[in-house]
Amino acid sequence: MQKFGLIIDSTVYFDEDTFKNIDFEVVSLSVTVDEMTYQEVEINEELLYPYIDEGTRMNSSAPSVGAFVEAYEAAIEKGYTKIAVIPLSSGLSSTYQSAVMAADLLDRPDIDIRVIDTLSANFGIRNLLLTLTDDIASGMDIDEFEKEILKRAEQSKLQFTLTHLRQLLNTGRLRKLTYYAAGILRIKPLIELIDGKLENVARPRSMRSVIHNFINSIGSIIKLGKLLRITVIALNEEAALEELLRQIKAEFPHATIDVIHKINPVFTLSLGYKGIGFAATAY
CATH class of the missing domain: 3.40.50.10440 (Dihydroxyacetone kinase; domain 1)
Incomplete structure (x- = not known):
């Protein structure tokens, strides 16, 4: 109980x-679009896609x-x-x-x-x-839960790449010159959650390199626990998802794998609607 x-x-x-x-x-949380504010739980992130493409200013609130x-x-x-x-x-x-x-x-x-x-x-x-x-x-009692979730958080990795950078430009997280250069050079920013903040840790130019980075990152934590759980997030990137899952299953055959195709409106507003990534926890 x-x-x-x-x-x-x-x-x-x-x-x-x-x-x-x-x-x-x-x-x-809440999302404001065109001066209309919505509770995040009341809307679907697909509502935001046209606004992202149009460059509409949007914001979220705690x-x-x-x-x-x-x-x-x-x-x-x-x-x-x-x-x-x-x-x-x-x-x-x-x-x-x-x-x-x-x-x-x-x-x-x-x-x-x-x-x-x-x-x-x-x-x-x-x-x-x-x-x-x-x-x-x-x-489980609350003391053990607090201890375990903090321990497992330290034994985790979260990385993703974005293949649709328009929203980073819209929100000012990416300068216009960098946005166009990224498109020409086919750069796929590799973003990692480090100490609670999102950091750009690499700029691979192919999805093959992105997936190689993902596999290496997961491999870096497997020795920290007997079990491994991985959540894969794929937003309109089915081919990349298929290849990433193939490599995860080959490299980590005992991992428990969960696949999702949503990141909810607040993160869509910040990051856009096309990309792939993972969260992995060894425990």
């Missing part, structure tokens, strides 16, 4: 089967403190006196700070709220939680 409440934010993609054996609450207070109260109403909160990295969003402020505002000394910064995000948090769902459902 689950012993503590669990709260995640809406940037973590899941379907009805992903975390079906555990109880959790979701706190939504959840309010009040939204987290409501989530805490919902968990308390279910009978939980201990609550674990797993927001996206504090290096990427103020979501973590909102969660901490809400815990202070709630002012319930009888309720143990842990806001845990894994320095991960999106499909990285999804992958971490999937290594722990059975333990949570079986009665």
Whole structure:
């Protein structure tokens, strides 16, 4: 039986089967497009594709403190006196700070709220939680959960490449000259989540080189644990997905592999809608 409440934010993609054996609450970020603001949980990222192509300015916002207070109260109403909160990295969003402020505002000394910064995000948090769902459902206590998820976060890698760079230009993350040069040279920026922030670690010019980098990165953590779970994210890159899966299965035959095709609206707004990547955790 689950012993503590669990709260995640809406940037973590899941379907009805992903975390079906555990109880959790979701706190939504928001997306503003053409002066219209939507809760992330209420829209599909495909809504944003035309705006990305048109270069429309869009932005996202962290959840309010009040939204987290409501989530805490919902968990308390279910009978939980201990609550674990797993927001996206504090290096990427103020979501973590909102969660901490809400815990202070709630002012319930009888309720143990842990806001845990894994320095991960999106499909990285999804992958971490999937290594722990059975333990949570079986009665893992919150102390062990906090210890394990932080340990496993340190034994993880998250990398991806983007093959549609328009949104990086739209958001100012890529200068116009660099954008056009990348197109001419067929550069595929290799981005890694390092210490909670997204860093461009390489600029390969072929998908073959990208996949080679992915395999080497996964290989760098396998000695850190007996088990290996990998979430592969593929956004409109089916040929690359097929090759990446082939190589993962050949190099890491005992890995548990999960494939998803969504990163949810907030990350689509920031990064665009075409690319491929992975999150891997050894444990």
